[in-house]
Amino acid sequence: MGRYVLYGELASGGMATVHFGRLSGPVGFSRTVAIKRLHPHFAKDPEFVTMFLDEARLCGRIRHPNVVPTLDVVTTQGEIFIVMEYVAGEALSKLMKAATAKNVLMPPKVAATIMSSVLHGLHAAHQTKDEHGRELGIVHRDVSPQNILVGADGAARVLDFGVAKAAGRMQTTREGQLKGKIAYMPPEQLSGAPVTKQIDIYAASVVLWEALTGRRLFDGETEAIVLARAIEGCIDPPSNHNAFLEPAIDGVVLRGLARDPAMRFTTAREMALALEQTIGLASPSEVGEWVEMVAGDELHRRAQTIAEIEVASLTAPTAEPKIGLGKQPVVAEPHSQVSSISVSRPAISLVPPRRVSAAKIMVTIFALLALIGGGLGALAMRDVLAGPRQAEPNRFEGAPKREIAMIGPATAAGKAAKEPVAPVVTRVVPPPPPVAKKQQPQCDPPYTIDPATGRKKYKMECLH
Numbered sequence: 001m002g003r004y005v006l007y008g009e010l011a012s013g014g015m016a017t018v019h020f021g022r023l024s025g026p027v028g029f030s031r032t033v034a035i036k037r038l039h040p041h042f043a044k045d046p047e048f049v050t051m052f053l054d055e056a057r058l059c060g061r062i063r064h065p066n067v068v069p070t071l072d073v074v075t076t077q078g079e080i081f082i083v084m085e086y087v088a089g090e091a092l093s094k095l096m097k098a099a100t101a102k103n104v105l106m107p108p109k110v111a112a113t114i115m116s117s118v119l120h121g122l123h124a125a126h127q128t129k130d131e132h133g134r135e136l137g138i139v140h141r142d143v144s145p146q147n148i149l150v151g152a153d154g155a156a157r158v159l160d161f162g163v164a165k166a167a168g169r170m171q172t173t174r175e176g177q178l179k180g181k182i183a184y185m186p187p188e189q190l191s192g193a194p195v196t197k198q199i200d201i202y203a204a205s206v207v208l209w210e211a212l213t214g215r216r217l218f219d220g221e222t223e224a225i226v227l228a229r230a231i232e233g234c235i236d237p238p239s240n241h242n243a244f245l246e247p248a249i250d251g252v253v254l255r256g257l258a259r260d261p262a263m264r265f266t267t268a269r270e271m272a273l274a275l276e277q278t279i280g281l282a283s284p285s286e287v288g289e290w291v292e293m294v295a296g297d298e299l300h301r302r303a304q305t306i307a308e309i310e311v312a313s314l315t316a317p318t319a320e321p322k323i324g325l326g327k328q329p330v331v332a333e334p335h336s337q338v339s340s341i342s343v344s345r346p347a348i349s350l351v352p353p354r355r356v357s358a359a360k361i362m363v364t365i366f367a368l369l370a371l372i373g374g375g376l377g378a379l380a381m382r383d384v385l386a387g388p389r390q391a392e393p394n395r396f397e398g399a400p401k402r403e404i405a406m407i408g409p410a411t412a413a414g415k416a417a418k419e420p421v422a423p424v425v426t427r428v429v430p431p432p433p434p435v436a437k438k439q440q441p442q443c444d445p446p447y448t449i450d451p452a453t454g455r456k457k458y459k460m461e462c463l464h
Contacts, residue, residue: 002074004083006035007309013160015042015052020305021083022313023071030313032306033071036082043079056082058138059161061128066121068149068159084159088303089151090295092207096145098294100214108245110290111211112279117156118148119204119272125161126197126268139195143203144184145210150291152299154284182227183218187259190231198261201268205256208275212249213241233259248278 007020021035042048059070072083092114099106125138140147140161147160182190186202189195209217217235220226235257237250252274258264265271292299443462450457 002076004033004035004072004074004081005313006037007312008305010034015039015048016082020086020309022309023083024313030310032086032309034084034086036084038080040079049080052080052082058128058136061130061136062125062138062161064121064124065155066117066157067124068157087149087151087157087159088153088299088306089149090291090298091146092148092150092156092211093145094298095150095291095294096211096214102294104294105214105242105244106211107282107286107290108212108242108249108279109282110287111208112275113154113282113287114148114150114156115204115208115211116272116275116281118143118158118207119201119268119275121156121158122197122200122204123268123272125158126200139197140200140203141189141195142181142184143200143207144181145207146181148207150287152288152291154287154291156287182223182230183216185230186261187231187233188261190227196261197268198264201256201264201271202261204268204271205253205264209235209238209253209257212238212245212253215241233257246278252278 003024003026005022005024007022010018010020012018016036016038019035019037021033022030023033024030038049038052042052053073056070056073059067062069068087069085070082071085074081074083096106122140122143125140126135128136128138130136138161140158142160143158147158149157149159151157184203184206186199189199206217218226218229220229235254237247238253239245239247239250252271255274256264256271265274443459446459446462447456448459449455
């Protein structure tokens with residue numbers, strides 16, 4: 001699938017399956033990601049395909065640390081994949097279930113911190129604008145514990161805007177079709193009234209009530225019973241079920257759960273600030289420690305799975321990327337990075353390109369260095385054995401000397417301004433002719449004998 005490699009399944013929801021994935025770059029860069037794949041029987045439905053692409057388009061415009069970001073969208077062989085950031089954490093629904101099994105309640109400050117982060121993320125989505133500066137009117141419509149991820153780093157993030165509604169979306173949902181979970185829907189949504197951001201505030205308040213009390217707000221054996229109780233709207237203050245809560249907390253929660261949308265908080269950020277001022281916030285390390293205490297075993301198993309995937313991505317044989325169905329490593333328990341769980345299907349197997357091992361690269365480098373070093377050593381030994389070099393004769397000794405004469409203007413500024421500047425002339429003076437050496441007189445003997453008279457005649461040049 002291009003530069004992405006798909007591995008085992010994280011979880012499967014009603015609309016898509018989420019897989020472990022690896023992004024493999026051309027220079028060895030890689031990172032773990034979560035890849036959402038639309039179910040094949042939905043990929044042929046234009047409405048579902050449009051909804052799936054709308055999720056990527058909308059989430060791609062939301063920029064906030066409390067929203068799981070969309071990194072890429074890939075289409076191949078008639079299937080659609082959304083690449084998301086992988087969050088090393090657990091869904092709030094599983095954390096609440098594990099806490100109930102251990103008979104422990106979530107600390108109020110931890111609950112307030114998680115929901116404050118969720119509300120800030122929702123506010124960022126509500127305020128998201130298009131390229132022309134117009135608000136898109138994004139509403140999540142499915143805020144629930146399954147769609148809230150709490151990381152081991154202590155940060156909470158909202159995910160799955162797959163059923164989000166925006167004023168400018170390309171395709172609207174079918175009339176009368178209810179999406180999301182009934183227990184978290186406000187009365188106006190259940191009655192089919194226009195959807196506004198107030199329904200996200202109501203749903204977040206339901207999640208907050210359940211996190212503080214450790215129980216469901218609207219529960220029932222069937223959806224009809226849950227629907228009836230949600231429409232009836234009889235809500236107890238959370239302090240009735242948790243003696244450690246102060247009455248001031250009840251006011252914040254019940255205001256968010258008001259049946260009249262006008263009586264709720266105006267914005268999600270306003271409710272987040274009210275939580276921070278009333279309950280206070282826990283530090284990220286405190287939230288992370290609580291997550292480790294409740295779901296540490298599952299987080300460790302998932303970290304081991306990620307480590308095995310990273311090792312497999314480094315030792316895979318060379319092959320061109322090919323996409324197809326194949327067996328994948330079995331994950332101990334599905335990770336909840338989708339809204340709901342359904343029957344899982346085979347994951348996509350993609351063989352990554354082989355990477356040259358680091359050992360082979362190092363051996364090659366050392367061999368080249370040894371070869372270069374041997375050549376330099378041989379040259380050095382040749383110079384040593386050849387002995388000292390003889391000095392080369394000076395090729396410039398005896399060459400004719402040249403003189404340069406510089407003719408220029410006077411140095412005085414005033415005089416230079418009045419008189420024209422003469423050009424610079426270079427005169428080459430030829431060398432003097434060589435002086436002939438005098439022959440030494442032959443003075444041995446210093447005389448000659450006249451053959452006619454037999455007398456000696458002394459040489460004049462020998463008398464000096």
